Amino acid sequence: MAGLLAARVLADHFGLVTVIERDVLPDTPAPRKGVPQARHVHVLLASGRAALVDLLPELESDLERAGAPLVDPGVHGRWRGPFGWLMSPGPSELLTRCMSRDLLEHLVRERVRAHPRVTIESGTSVTGLLGEDDGARVGGVRLATGEPLAATLVVDATGRGSRLPEWLVALGHTPPEEIVVEPHAGYATGVFAGVRLPPPLSILFMPAYAPAQRRGGAIFPLEGGRHIVTLYGVGRDVPKTEPAAWHEFAASLSSPALARAVAPATLVGALHGTRTTASRRRLWEHCHLPVGVVPIGDAIAAFNPVYGQGMSVAALEARALGALLAETRDDLAHVSAQLPRRAARIVQTPWTLATYEDLRFETTDGARPPWLGAVARATDGLMSLCTRDGEATLAFARVTHMCAPPSSLARLGVRIAAHAAGLARPDPGARAEGIPVAALTGS
Secondary structure, three states: OHHHHHHHHHOOOOOOEEEEEOOOOOOOOOOOOOOHHHHOOOOOOHHHHHHHHHHOOOHHHHHHHOOOOEEOHHHHEEEEEOOEEOOOOOOOOOOEEOOOHHHHHHHHHHHHHOOOOEEEEEOOOEEEEEEEOOOOEEEEEEEOOOOEEEOOOEEEOOHHHOOHHHHHHHOOOOOOOEEEEEOOOEEEEEEEEOOOOOOOOOEEEEOOEOOOEOEEEEEEEOHHHOEEEEEEEOOOOOOOOOHHHHHHHHHOOOOOHHHHHHOOOEEEEEEEEEOOOOEEEEOHHHOOOOEOEEEOHHHOEEOOHHHOOHHHHHHHHHHHHHHHHHHOOOOHHHHHHHHHHHHHHHHHHHHHHHHHHHHOOOOOEOOOOOOHHHHHHHHHHHHHHHOOOHHHHHHHHHHHOOOOOHHHHHHHHHHHHHHHHOOOOOOHHHHOOOOOHHHHHOO
């Protein structure tokens, strides 16, 4: 997604854009080896949808025709926090589309491929950079075939496994510092027909919360009237892909709502699992990149996918790249220096939201900042407030959808502090007993 969207903005500023893709690409919406996470829930945040529409205005109608439902999380979704179900805020501006990753990538690829200045070369990969001026400039890449491919600007969108740091070392540069937060988490996901949620709901999100609840799950609608259901576990307490064990894991969550919604449904295909959930950030903004190369997307920051931030961050970064090129098309040194800094500003909020929650689990590997305890107490206060206050839920949702900064929650400060002061350790399991699915339509 990051590479396709980068190609779209590059086509406005260069005569020819070549996308190099290792996989042999399918002609229809289908999974591929290079995106193993595609079989699991994918979330397009409201900010990400807005950025996609900016970059590809026709995509919205493409998604509608393909049957991707338009949802308002304030109306169609419920979120269970550590202190119970969050109060629904009602209609909001946080509209987004729900669809499979396969469908979204296919539609984006077809729109980008149709651009007259874009060429997609699949079934090959890049093995290194072509350095010029003693490594001060990048003049292209070397393909796996051994052939050189000249380029004015190289954008690395090869994801969390990017080898750009190694390639830069080969040119005499210092690689970026990396920060890794490993929650030792895992998913197991299936697509189901006949999921039963009480109208108007189509989304159910039950995250794991430290320290009381290590298991969570999510239900999201897909095209074709289906739902995708992901179960999630932290600290190596992960769901299995054998159906009976998967349903047993679902029944153990902090509320019976997800298990009851899925119980009458039919699994379409197989259950799929993944253990690739570490968050990894490379601090490119502190590096001196050679002229003519920039990273984007997961090559900058790859998030634990449970937080649903990656595609939206990639879209926002691609839009930032387009804006930067519009400002200074001929100054590639400025582009190479400034994009990592602008991307760092985009990444900061989602990175903080994702990693601080994972770091609350004692089983997570990663450096814990000194402010973690204070933020955890404030977050618990906010989650408690949201069970009683729809305005607080909407303010929280705006932050998680990257439509407002965390500082926007300051106006709730007194109420958050009051709730935080009166909280005992959350015990979602004890609060979940006897809650029927129909209760989700209430507060």
